[in-house]
Amino acid sequence: MTCSRKGCSVFCVGLALQDTILTLDRIPDRAAKVYAKGRREVGGGPAATAAVTVARLGGHASIAARTGEDNIGATIRDEFEAAGVDTAWLRAFPGIRSSGAVVLVDSSGERLIVAYADPELPSAANWLEPEDWGDAVLCDLTWPEGALRGLNAAQAAGIPSVLDADISRHAAGTVAAIVDAAGHVIFSRPGLTQFTGTESIEEGLRIARRPSHIFVGVTDGADGLFWLEDGELRNAPPPSVDVVDTTGAGDAFHGAFALALAHGRPIADAIVFSNTVAALKCTRPGGRAGLPDPAALCDFAPELDLDWLMVGA
Template identity: 25%
Template sequence: MDIRPRITVVGSINMDLVTITAKLPKKGETLIGQQFIMNPGGKGANQAVAAARLGAQVKMIGCVGNDSFGVSLMQHLQNEGIDISNVEPVTDSTGTATILVSDNDNRITVVPGANRYVTADFVESKREVISESDILIVQLETPLDGVEKAVEIAREKNITVILNPAPICALPAKLIEQVTYLTPNEHEYTQLTENMAQQAIQDKVILTKGSKGVSFFANGAEVEIPAYKVETTDTTGAGDSFNGGLAYALGTGKSLEEACQFGNAVAALSTTKLGAQKGMPTINEVKTFRKMEVAVK
């Protein structure tokens, strides 16, 4: 029987509003677009869905607005099998990302809205939920003091903590010290090491490098985990898929190397379909894919 790890995600819940157009409008210009799509998003919700699709017992801690987007996103998370009893509506708009996509460019405006309410006090009220977890996942699309509080609670219980440092910002040394794993991409890693010595975070970092796979340090040596080769349709949400897959695998007792390999498979499969959450694979899809890869080799 597969183990179902208990994963708690503290993070953002957004509605992505995507407009596809042949070209972006100039100042004062109105254009007719080609397509409009609404997709559930937010790094927190994305990572929660990724872990839940794999079979983890996922609890989401966050906030939505008292609007139709909030209702829709709560229903969506529940439909994905995620425990939403700790997602609270607040008197504000639900977080949104307005995305303009053209043939050669894209522009994104994020309005945090209800995500701003995921503060230290709010997270403290969820102490018991975090304390009962096997793995805690946090990112940086909600207030930093709330992230710090969640990590502090988890570490008091020796719970494994994955911090996906995106969008990147200056991080307190104490927070870095408390997390178990940091999962930056190459750009985020560069910025992290501008503010602190590489050696200080080296043993915590799992560096995600897109089509080049991931790497981490063990016993002073760099371990390279290559990416799976797939026909890529859309890379949106691949990083979030990796984090969800990593958390699930660690929660089932896999070694760090095995967990990174598993996370790579989850991320690779997510890129074969359109949309962030829509493309995230189930555990059966991942198992079948990995068996096929072994057979090919």
């Protein structure tokens, strides 16, 4: 496969929000008043951070998402544009509050996320009609109508599709329809448990896999990616790093995976590449602040063949 334009393109569909990231020694396990050691304001959301990952790695990224026509929505758009992400399909709705989250990050880099989405946010996706969906499509579960539109378009165009299947507040049947429509499904560990009803990774992957799927896997933090291959459970752990902040690591993994598929890379290469991107992201605080560019990847993992990243650049 060769890219259809100068540099490979990934069209991302899903959630864009503003994160308030608070760092503290320990995440409380009961109601309490605690003081944070640091505070950062940064854009977040699975599809959104995946899009920024693609752009940071030298790919062409587009984002389709919904915000309010408010100051937070304007900030979200400004950050995308500063990162080089195409915002032609980022739609701001009047009278709607933009989505946001408070993220607590402890001294080991683990996090607790409390997210908010305006219940009046319009769900329809009939306005999402790009002439070109790029070389791969990535969706999350937060906007079912948008995800199905993107995944079905990818199937019709014969390009790879990637689903970031984290936990969802939507009905089980709605989530199942999105999972069914994707070519490559990568769950989070909580997302796989929610979808399949089992804590077992292997059993969960067997339940989740559909005949139409090309690849089904699950990320499990420091243990990396698990997937089924020839009926056997496989695992690829990430490189060892000093973890500072895991916020956005899964989103970075998905963005890197979709970009590798857009370049026509084999799945085995895409896994190694994505693991490395996600691990390196965790070495710096602030969510997107740690997203690596190709030069940082080469410095961190000189043994990786990354010549393909520069194709068309």
